[in-house]
Amino acid sequence: MAIKRIGTRTVKLENPPSILSTYTIVGPKEGEGPLREYFDEILEDDLWGQESWEKSESKIQEETIKSAIANAGLATKDIDYLLSGDLLNQIITSGYTARQISVPFFGLYGACSTMSQSLSLGSMLIDGGFADKVVCATSSHFSTAERQYRFPLEYGNQRSFSAQWTVTGAGATVLSSSGNGPYITYVTTGKIIDPGIKDVNNMGAAMAPAAMDTLINHFKDTGFSPSDYDLIITGDLGIVGKNIVLELMAKEGYDLKGIYTDCGVEIFNNIEQDTHSGGSGCGCAATVFNGYIYKEMLKGTLNRVLLMATGALHSPVITQQGESIPGIAHAVTIDVNKG
Amino acid sequence: MAIKRIGTRTVKLENPPSILSTYTIVGPKEGEGPLREYFDEILEDDLWGQESWEKSESKIQEETIKSAIANAGLATKDIDYLLSGDLLNQIITSGYTARQISVPFFGLYGACSTMSQSLSLGSMLIDGGFADKVVCATSSHFSTAERQYRFPLEYGNQRSFSAQWTVTGAGATVLSSSGNGPYITYVTTGKIIDPGIKDVNNMGAAMAPAAMDTLINHFKDTGFSPSDYDLIITGDLGIVGKNIVLELMAKEGYDLKGIYTDCGVEIFNNIEQDTHSGGSGCGCAATVFNGYIYKEMLKGTLNRVLLMATGALHSPVITQQGESIPGIAHAVTIDVNKG
Missing domain, CATH: 3.40.47.40 (Stage V sporulation protein AD)
Known part of the structure; x- marks a missing residue:
């Protein structure tokens, strides 16, 4: 095979x-x-x-x-x-x-x-x-x-x-196995990346390098560029992590402006709702994807999306032992067409 | 497909x-x-x-x-x-x-x-x-x-x-994808089964019904019977759980005597080593399978084994809230021949 x-x-x-x-x-x-x-x-x-x-x-x-x-x-x-x-x-x-x-x-x-x-x-x-x-x-x-x-x-x-x-x-x-879409067309799997962050109140920074690593490898593997997507969205980097991704990806030669955002930035009005850097948690990417993104794809407003949920493998037991917080990000391409 | x-x-x-x-x-x-x-x-x-x-x-x-x-x-x-x-x-x-x-x-x-x-x-x-x-x-x-x-x-x-x-x-x-075996030939996936056990010192009883459920479904799905295997081995039911499986499977019409054992029963000399009902933990099935079973298969002493690691989804937070401990068991057939 x-x-x-x-x-x-x-x-x-x-x-x-x-x-x-x-x-x-x-x-x-x-x-x-x-x-x-x-x-x-x-x-x-x-x-x-x-x-x-x-x-x-x-x-x-x-x-x-x-x-x-x-x-x-x-x-x-x-x-x-x-x-x-x-x-x-x-x-x-x-x-x-x-x-x-x-x-x-x-x-x-x-x-x-x-x-x-x-x-x-x-x-x-x-x-x-x-x-x-x-x-x-x-x-x-x-x-x-x-x-x-x-x-x-x-x-x-x-x-x-x-x-x-x-x-x-x-x-x-x-x-x-059958249906009228949207379809999952590509899967890019993350590695654990650990930038050495030990602050349990700064998960965005802990996860941003993992998101970048998966994103860069997705582009290299597929030959796609940011402009092949209507939307590239990470899971819960929040404002801090989103800005790190935007800035460091630009240094790597990828301009994500206008195409990239983060579920954690979008789910709350972070100033009015006092949510500081933004939303987080498994439910953040889950509700934004299955709610907002899926429904916009059905409407035809979004045709091709890269969803990249991001995880901080934070554990109180081991951070109390001095360990840093590793991150991971998995990406899937969702296409209105079969790709 | x-x-x-x-x-x-x-x-x-x-x-x-x-x-x-x-x-x-x-x-x-x-x-x-x-x-x-x-x-x-x-x-x-x-x-x-x-x-x-x-x-x-x-x-x-x-x-x-x-x-x-x-x-x-x-x-x-x-x-x-x-x-x-x-x-x-x-x-x-x-x-x-x-x-x-x-x-x-x-x-x-x-x-x-x-x-x-x-x-x-x-x-x-x-x-x-x-x-x-x-x-x-x-x-x-x-x-x-x-x-x-x-x-x-x-x-x-x-x-x-x-x-x-x-x-x-x-x-x-x-x-x-290529090699000379042993081969993984069948995969039977478990459901969560909860017999209502709340005693965190009786994991064997909490997991035994899940093991039985997976085993019976494996036999029904494949048409195999116990005699199609040289060894059927659960992960860590220990002596208590193993005896429950032997007794209740006999009532269901499956005679497992002489073919069935449990990694937790085998890994320790439970009387001399004071391990009571037997070994447990992810490492129990992992070391018995990758050590004992794999090496006996390479020797040709065992040709066809059903490995069925068993999990108790025990969590202190939720058992303290009065919940019982659910179990799950996943089975894989390992064959010296390609099946």
């Missing part, structure tokens, strides 16, 4: 999987942001009737996946694999969701890069002939993430200007 | 990937156990010159992967993907290892099912034509796992008889 790899890190899908449907649920703060009209459901209360934030996050991911499957006109028995992950220790949100959904399950951990990691693996499972329908999903919750990674919310801790605001929300994509 | 799925959850690989090499490193206690002659490296000290157990576990996984790649006569630049995960929050062992190895990386979380989860995805990536060489790996460490999941070791907490002993060790497998 011919190897479908082009260059060192990219796969060109022979039979590009089609997106059949998506679904997004977000919390109240995200529902007040500039992308509110693109989300399928906006919660009034981020506990959603549950007794803990963790249980609420599981309910959000579960309802998102069920609704995405229903939107595709399918039942859970039609789904060959569920690929999902989240930010919580032992990916409990995804594990308990998978218990409720009850389909063959591969748990992933890529921190906030999980949306494009799941789309990467899901697309290859379909293109390789191993599956007909796959659900790719992820979620995050401000209150579960803050208390796990930083401080108990009750402290009312003051946030630095480079800090980001973890998105409460989930997004799910149903991929299929 | 024809779908390669047979039945509801199994994939029959068209061009079964070959195992090119494996490598295992274990701690001192594992090196005193009955399988000691099968491990490639036995540490004298489980800190291995590092300043923390977490850093030691990363060094163990890193050296295991590097040695597996070298054993295959390859360099890291030849590896298309590294698929790995571990038990620690944010899979830090695998993340920091991937930083050192620097190849395209997909992080996984399947708790102790990670060895067969990585072999499942790695095999499909090769059979689908997306990769030529893939490394599948995982690790665990008694001291990092105990303090994260149960009690600080300094408590000297008394262990119950159903408790298991987390294996200190790592195993890595190099898979290739």
Whole structure:
């Protein structure tokens, strides 16, 4: 069989999987942001009737996946694999969701890069002939993430200007071997890149070099340039990380101005909503992609998008031991046409 | 393209990937156990010159992967993907290892099912034509796992008889699109099954129903029976879980006696080594498979093995909120012949 790899890190899908449907649920703060009209459901209360934030996050991911499957006109028995992950220790949100959904399950951990990691693996499972329908999903919750990674919310801790605001929300994509698009056409897989950042309130800087590394390799592998895309969008670098990418990519000879932005920059009005450097969390790229980007592609406003969710593999245990925070970024090309 | 799925959850690989090499490193206690002659490296000290157990576990996984790649006569630049995960929050062992190895990386979380989860995805990536060489790996460490999941070791907490002993060790497998075997021929993917166990010292019972569910579906999907295998081996159910599987599978009409055992039962002499119900942890299935099983297959003593690593998605945060511990099991068939 011919190897479908082009260059060192990219796969060109022979039979590009089609997106059949998506679904997004977000919390109240995200529902007040500039992308509110693109989300399928906006919660009034981020506990959603549950007794803990963790249980609420599981309910959000579960309802998102069920609704995405229903939107595709399918039942859970039609789904060959569920690929999902989240930010919580032992990916409990995804594990308990998978218990409720009850389909063959591969748990992933890529921190906030999980949306494009799941789309990467899901697309290859379909293109390789191993599956007909796959659900790719992820979620995050401000209150579960803050208390796990930083401080108990009750402290009312003051946030630095480079800090980001973890998105409460989930997004799910149903991929299929057949359909009318948009299609996943290319997959570029990230390496772990560690610029040595130890500040847990500066994730944008920790992830920006990984995003650049994946982006440059995507261009080299495919022969594409920024102008081949209507939109190049990273996951959650925020304002700090976005500016690093713009500046350093320009030094590398890639002009991204007007084509590039970041989901974390777009999801909140960062000044009015007091979200400082922007949104973050697995749910950031998941809701912006499955809400805003997918719906704009259906309208025909965007025809070719490079989604590059970015993950900071931050762990309190090991940063307390003096380690720095490594980053990773996975890129997928989404095309209205089959490429 | 024809779908390669047979039945509801199994994939029959068209061009079964070959195992090119494996490598295992274990701690001192594992090196005193009955399988000691099968491990490639036995540490004298489980800190291995590092300043923390977490850093030691990363060094163990890193050296295991590097040695597996070298054993295959390859360099890291030849590896298309590294698929790995571990038990620690944010899979830090695998993340920091991937930083050192620097190849395209997909992080996984399947708790102790990670060895067969990585072999499942790695095999499909090769059979689908997306990769030529893939490394599948995982690790665990008694001291990092105990303090994260149960009690600080300094408590000297008394262990119950159903408790298991987390294996200190790592195993890595190099898979290739060509080679002389053994080959990965079938992949049966698990669903999350939750029998409602809340006792963190009884993981065998929490995982046994998931193992049974995957095993029964593997037999139904493939038409195989226990006698088609020389060995069926679960990951880390221990004595308690193994006996549950034997008894309940007999009730379902499958006689596994003489063919079935569990990596956690085999790795320690559980009475002399005071390991109670047996070994556990990602490193348990990883070292028993890449050490004992692989080497017996090369000798020709075992020709056809079903490896079914089992994971308990135990998380202190959510069990403290009253949730039970769900289990999952992924099965791969390893064949000396191409199947």
